[in-house]
């Protein structure tokens with residue numbers, strides 16, 4: 361079976377093998393055993409690393425898939441040269457690993473993953489991690505509605521609120537306890553992330569908007585995807601706290 365995929369997680373397995381979870385276009389998330397991947401001169405080592413888009417020729421076994429052959433198609437591995445890029449890259453992989461169902465293809469996700477990893481490597485890593493989070497919600501049917509007030513349809517909102525429970529924007533007349541006041545700048549950043557990511561490069565999104573975006577993203581991931589905790593997020597919070605202190 362021929363698939364394209366990205367390694368989400370890997371672990372040493374027995375003496376010289378690696379166990380992988382790979383997100384693929386045709387099979388969704390699968391478990392792959394790369395036999396002998398850690399042996400000297402192993403043929404398939406590069407296919408077992410995260411941050412690359414690979415082509416795999418797989419054989420289906422009883423418990424795992426096995427790699428018959430394959431090649432690296434696009435490598436984003438250079439992002440591992442910068443600590444912060446690794447953290448945001450890990451966030452993307454962990455979030456997908458935790459939410460993707462086993463052996464169930466999800467259309468559009470591999471493209472989203474590629475675009476996000478490319479952005480993390482070549483552009484603002486934090487924004488492209490957020491871009492992945494919002495894109496994942498969108499493509500799994502949980503995207504929030506931000507083009508107008510979700511209660512009254514008002515599109516000329518003076519005071520904006522984001523309501524995670526209702527999944528969208530509320531206006532000054534409809535806001536309720538629990539909805540999050542957001543500035544015009546925050547809204548603009550959220551809009552670009554969700555609908556016009558190509559604009560992210562030119563926009564200057566400041567720290568306070570980024571913090572609101574993380575807040576919205578983590579509330580939505582908790583409510584819609586049941587994600588309460590990610591190890592990668594702990595690391596991200598830690599460096600963000602350290603940065604603040606400087």
Ligand SMILES: [Zn+2]
Pocket residue numbers: 509510511512513514530531532533534535
């Ligand atoms: Zn309203």
